[in-house]
Amino acid sequence: MKNIVIAAGYATRLYPLTENFPKPLLKIGERSILDRILDDVDGIEDIDEHIIVTNHKFAEIFNNWVSERKQKPGTKPIRIIDDGTTDNENRLGAVKDLLLAIDEFDINDDIMVLAADNVLDFSFQGFVDFFKQKNTSVIMCHHEPELYKLQRTGVIAVDDDMKVLEMQEKPEHPVSNWAVPPFYIYKKNDLPLIRDCLNHGCGFDAPGNLAHYLVNATTIHAWIMPGSRYDIGSLDSYKEAQILFQ
Secondary structure: OEEEEEOOOOOHHHOOOOOOOOHHHOEEOOEEHHHHHHHHHOOOOOOOEEEEEEOOOOHHHHHHHHHHHOOOOOOOOEEEEEOOOOOHHHOOOHHHHHHHHHHHOOOOOOEEEEEOOEEEOOOOHHHHHHHHHHOOEEEEEEEOOOHHHHOOOEEEEEOOOOEEEEEEEOOOOOOOOEEEOOEEEEOHHHHHHHHOHHHHOOOOOOOHHHHHHHHOOOOEEEEEOOOOEEEOOOHHHHHHHHHHHO
8 A cells, every 4th residue: 555645735824934845844843744644654564655745846855854764764665756836826736646646656556645734643553444444445534513614624424334425525514523634545446536537527626526526436434533633724723733742
């Protein structure tokens, strides 16, 4: 299984911190956001490689980071891909960045797809175990009681076996309280659907667009997030995470 991390955004809401530096490499305590993610995933036997998709503006910074990370014992191979964009106005979007990685490296394997701007207090190991148990593509979900938060994210309806029946994007009237964070595992068998998704109306800006499309094209189950995640989307949320994880 490949771990593909989408890290090509420009994080304009965190300016000036991220005006000339990538958000995933901001420090939370002694480690960067991305190091915290990969430290966990490095311990998952099923994952054999990390692929980090970044933009042209920050590619050199990521390459320097890889050189330093390789010195750490127990790290798995990392490849960086530059999507060629230079600012927020010409960014490709998460789905196009994922497709670029799949095509550039001719990936023919199960893939875990992660956003690079979240800090978690649980491991992805349980997510991978759930994927192997269900033998389908899987997404993550968590119970969200606040209506206004559900209206700003993906929301799913599921059956008793946690099979996804429907997925909404930023719904005015959510079908449930199951919100979807940006973490996914897609089966190798579903890669042809992913490669062809843009030809069937799939949106490309956010990673949830792909999950929304695939729910109607293949079988997907949802794993209930066993802990909390902290989305580093603003200066306030960054400061909060620093306090919590310092």
